[in-house]
Amino acid sequence: xxxxxxxxxxxGNLRSVAKAIEHVAPAGLxxxxxxxPSELAAADRIVFPGQGAARDCMLxxxxxxxxxxxLEAARSKPFLGICMGMQVLMAHSEENEGTVCLDMFPxxxxxxxxxxxxxxxxxxxxxxxxxxxxxxxRPHPIWxxxxxxxxxxxxxxxxxxPAEADLELxxxxxxxxxxxxxxxxxxxAVQFHPEKSAEAGLRLLRNFLHWNP
Amino acid sequence: MLAKRIIPCLDVxxxxxxxxxxxxxxxxxxxxxxxxxxxxxxxxxxxxxLDISASHEGRETMLHVVERVADEVFIPLTVGGGIRTVEDVxxxxxxxxxxxxxxxxxxxxxxxxxxxxxxxxxxxxxxAIDAKRVSQPGEPLRWEIxxxxxxxxxxxxxxxxxxxxxxxxxxxxxVTSMDRDGTRIGFDLELMRTISEAVExxxxxxxxxxxxxxxxxxxxxxxxxxxxxxxIFHFGEFTVQQAKEHMAQAGIEVRL
Numbered sequence: 001x002x003x004x005x006x007x008x009x010x011x012g013n014l015r016s017v018a019k020a021i022e023h024v025a026p027a028g029l030x031x032x033x034x035x036x037p038s039e040l041a042a043a044d045r046i047v048f049p050g051q052g053a054a055r056d057c058m059l060x061x062x063x064x065x066x067x068x069x070x071l072e073a074a075r076s077k078p079f080l081g082i083c084m085g086m087q088v089l090m091a092h093s094e095e096n097e098g099t100v101c102l103d104m105f106p107x108x109x110x111x112x113x114x115x116x117x118x119x120x121x122x123x124x125x126x127x128x129x130x131x132x133x134x135x136x137x138r139p140h141p142i143w144x145x146x147x148x149x150x151x152x153x154x155x156x157x158x159x160x161x162p163a164e165a166d167l168e169l170x171x172x173x174x175x176x177x178x179x180x181x182x183x184x185x186x187x188x189a190v191q192f193h194p195e196k197s198a199e200a201g202l203r204l205l206r207n208f209l210h211w212n213p
Numbered sequence: 214m215l216a217k218r219i220i221p222c223l224d225v226x227x228x229x230x231x232x233x234x235x236x237x238x239x240x241x242x243x244x245x246x247x248x249x250x251x252x253x254x255x256x257x258x259x260x261x262x263l264d265i266s267a268s269h270e271g272r273e274t275m276l277h278v279v280e281r282v283a284d285e286v287f288i289p290l291t292v293g294g295g296i297r298t299v300e301d302v303x304x305x306x307x308x309x310x311x312x313x314x315x316x317x318x319x320x321x322x323x324x325x326x327x328x329x330x331x332x333x334x335x336x337x338x339x340x341a342i343d344a345k346r347v348s349q350p351g352e353p354l355r356w357e358i359x360x361x362x363x364x365x366x367x368x369x370x371x372x373x374x375x376x377x378x379x380x381x382x383x384x385x386x387x388v389t390s391m392d393r394d395g396t397r398i399g400f401d402l403e404l405m406r407t408i409s410e411a412v413e414x415x416x417x418x419x420x421x422x423x424x425x426x427x428x429x430x431x432x433x434x435x436x437x438x439x440x441x442x443x444x445i446f447h448f449g450e451f452t453v454q455q456a457k458e459h460m461a462q463a464g465i466e467v468r469l
Contacts, residue, residue: 052334125415131216131468155336
């Protein structure tokens with residue numbers, strides 16, 4: 001019997017993430033929402049979602065004693081970060097006048113900026129909210145069966161800027177090109193919400209459950 | 214490029230869809246879950262449920278509706294209607310809603326918007342703005358916020374109100390023209406454009422859609438980031454897919 005833990009640290013709608021994973025889970029896989037460090041250690045796979053502000057996320061992770069458990073999981077087992085769960089893997093975020101993050105990967109998280117425009121000079125709103133395309137920078141098991149330039153659902157005002165180009169897994173255009181997916185070793189992380197991205201999102205979650213890095 | 218969104222809106226009372234959705238082949242045309250599934254299959258980008266239950270029990274039922282929809286339909290879900298406390302917001306989000314739409318409570322207690330967005334994040338907070346044109350012909354355009362389904366004036370200027378709500382933490386605005394709601398003659402495009410250009414957050418246009426050209430106008434002339442419609446989809450006149458194809462032909466970026 002294998003297990004996947006959706007990490008609960010009080011930040012955001014975990015039920016949707018858990019339900020989407022259950023929807024695509026193979027028989028015999030248990031899906032649990034938990035914020036208990038020992039359960040993270042015992043699980044076979046970790047999904048790390050999150051929404052809200054970076055400072056609150058880091059505060060909750062530290063207060064709940066999840067900081068080290070998460071880093072350990074991210075070094076040792078298939079690990080999927082979603083939205084804020086991607087951003088806090090970086091070293092530092094601009095949000096909330098600067099927030100120190102988990103520093104799993106070198107790089108930072110930056111604000112899109114005000115007065116953003118597209119190539120035609122049309123104003124772009126913040127947050128970046130809705131269905132946008134993801135360019136697959138390189139092949140990866142989580143892209144299996146998903147077309148290049150597929151659309152996924154995004155909601156965010158900050159985006160990651162990895163310091164090392166080989167982290168990049170997917171990019172998206174919003175005013176400028178930004179990194180919307182990263183991967184290294186046993187970790188993949190996406191800025192969009194696969195649990196809210198209809199068929200393509202479910203496919204990505206299924207791919208994650210079958211991924212054996 | 215980011216796609217413009219099409220959002221079907223369902224009125225729900227005591228767990229049942231009201232104002233008769235008429236789809237061919239539905240076993241139960243009043244079941245929100247079945248209708249949500251249908252709209253998802255047609256390519257709806259999001260769904261909005263408006264809870265018009267009058268009773269406490271009706272709103273409890275809504276939580277179960279949200280749970281059942283969120284268990285099966287994997288696109289964003291917004292729920293509005295009767296949301297007054299941070300606890301209301303939390304319960305809906307925990308049940309599986311992605312955003313809540315706050316209307317009257319924002320007018321009676323603007324700090325509630327600030328409090329709610331502080332607690333759950335701006336991305337979950339939609340403020341619904343019901344506006345009516347109050348300027349006379351020949352005067353500069355002016356709109357005022359109305360509550361109670363457009364019956365009660367508040368004296369609040371709609372544009373100033375929109376800016377204030379964004380400053381208080383609204384992550385998105387749902388703008389309904391109360392002059393146009395139910396008329397099927399199209400959005401109040403000046404209202405949509407004026408608000409959309411005044412704020413940084415996305416604007417959803419609502420009120421008055423009677424045909425597919427109205428959706429195009431909402432985006433191209435009203436500068437809306439998303440368009441919300443009810444009756445043109447509910448009565449089987451058009452599918453969401455047809456609406457998207459129509460928008461794509463006009464050069465609008467949509468998710469096909």
